Amino acid sequence: MLITNPLNSSELVFPTLECFHIVGFALSIGTIAIVDFALLGVGMRRQTPAQLAKDTWLWTLGGLVLMFFSGLLLFSSDPDMYYLNWAFLIKMIFFVAAVLFHYTIHRKAVVSDTPPANGKAIACVSLLLWCGVVFGGIFIGFIYPGLSLGKG
Amino acid sequence: MLLSFAQWIQATALFTALRGSADVYPVVMALHMVGISLFGGMILMTDMRLLGWAMRKRSISDVVDQFRVPKRWGLLLTVTCGVLMAGSKAEEYYYNSFFRTKLILLAAVIVFELVFYRSVYAHPAALDRTPGIPGTAKTAAVLSLLLWIAIACCGRGIGYIEPPLDKIHAEIHAAKAAALAALHTPSTPEGRVR
Numbered sequence: 001m002l003i004t005n006p007l008n009s010s011e012l013v014f015p016t017l018e019c020f021h022i023v024g025f026a027l028s029i030g031t032i033a034i035v036d037f038a039l040l041g042v043g044m045r046r047q048t049p050a051q052l053a054k055d056t057w058l059w060t061l062g063g064l065v066l067m068f069f070s071g072l073l074l075f076s077s078d079p080d081m082y083y084l085n086w087a088f089l090i091k092m093i094f095f096v097a098a099v100l101f102h103y104t105i106h107r108k109a110v111v112s113d114t115p116p117a118n119g120k121a122i123a124c125v126s127l128l129l130w131c132g133v134v135f136g137g138i139f140i141g142f143i144y145p146g147l148s149l150g151k152g
Numbered sequence: 153m154l155l156s157f158a159q160w161i162q163a164t165a166l167f168t169a170l171r172g173s174a175d176v177y178p179v180v181m182a183l184h185m186v187g188i189s190l191f192g193g194m195i196l197m198t199d200m201r202l203l204g205w206a207m208r209k210r211s212i213s214d215v216v217d218q219f220r221v222p223k224r225w226g227l228l229l230t231v232t233c234g235v236l237m238a239g240s241k242a243e244e245y246y247y248n249s250f251f252r253t254k255l256i257l258l259a260a261v262i263v264f265e266l267v268f269y270r271s272v273y274a275h276p277a278a279l280d281r282t283p284g285i286p287g288t289a290k291t292a293a294v295l296s297l298l299l300w301i302a303i304a305c306c307g308r309g310i311g312y313i314e315p316p317l318d319k320i321h322a323e324i325h326a327a328k329a330a331a332l333a334a335l336h337t338p339s340t341p342e343g344r345v346r
Binding site for chain 2 (some may be wrong): 015018023025027030031034037043045046047054055056059137138141
């Protein structure tokens with residue numbers, strides 16, 4: 001018996017999940033950008049990057065979780081299409097790189113009491129990786145791998 | 153009048169070129185999303201601070217004052233890219249009910265700013281001096297969150313409404329409209345394209 005994904009039974013589910021996805025990435029990328037701006041020394045001068053990271057890490061994580069699980073459900077609506085979509089693959093590479101970078105090198109640079117010499121470079125890499133994720137996400141909708149048409 | 157304005161603006165050289173460009177249009181849309189990441193993040197954090205949900209260790213003025221600049225840059229990027237996208241498909245969007253709702257909500261944001269900007273967002277230091285967070289600030293934060301989340305959802309909804317092809321003049325739809333017309337009324341294939 002063929003079991004169909006219940007998410008595909010209503011036309012409203014996909015766009016609703018996309019709205020959650022948008023709120024999730026605005027929260028996570030926005031809070032990461034706050035810390036990165038502090039590392040770069042653009043604004044946020046009243047607190048250190050370490051203080052801002054302490055203030056926002058839970059919201060960053062919450063945003064990432066919301067983005068990840070809504071994204072997983074979006075993916076489940078048409079896995080073949082995503083698998084064949086090169087923009088999606090690039091997005092996943094950027095996403096894995098961005099998350100790994102965030103919780104290793106970025107975290108180490110942020111929590112140290114004295115800002116590291118390469119702090120600005122680390123902030124730039126962080127911002128570029130997350131921009132890469134956003135760009136990949138948008139281009140998914142503009143690429144048609146042939147099996148089925150992309151949504152949105 | 154609005155319709156003829158929409159037809160005129162999308163016929164300008166800039167918007168005609170943007171509509172025809174398969175590479176630039178998605179880049180503009182992606183930059184719109186980058187702007188939303190920045191602007192949306194700042195809105196969420198600022199309003200959640202006003203509600204006492206986030207960054208409670210920092211004073212309200214620290215959060216509101218420091219997030220104001222990135223918030224404005226994010227808004228500028230989002231609005232610029234939004235205008236570019238809307239202008240290039242102005243006639244189609246004229247018929248789009250999500251786009252219409254989004255514009256009404258953006259007008260509501262202007263009213264919101266007129267009501268709450270001076271009392272809440274312009275002078276956050278005054279909010280730090282009061283014992284609790286004033287009700288006005290909390291009301292503003294709730295309204296702001298609701299308005300902006302609704303605007304984001306309407307924006308996402310725009311893409312799900314098929315344009316009324318028989319009414320659209322933009323050349324990008326002409327081929328699609330002609331094909332549809334030929335399919336439905338084989339005797340007069342050009343009948344529905346003006």
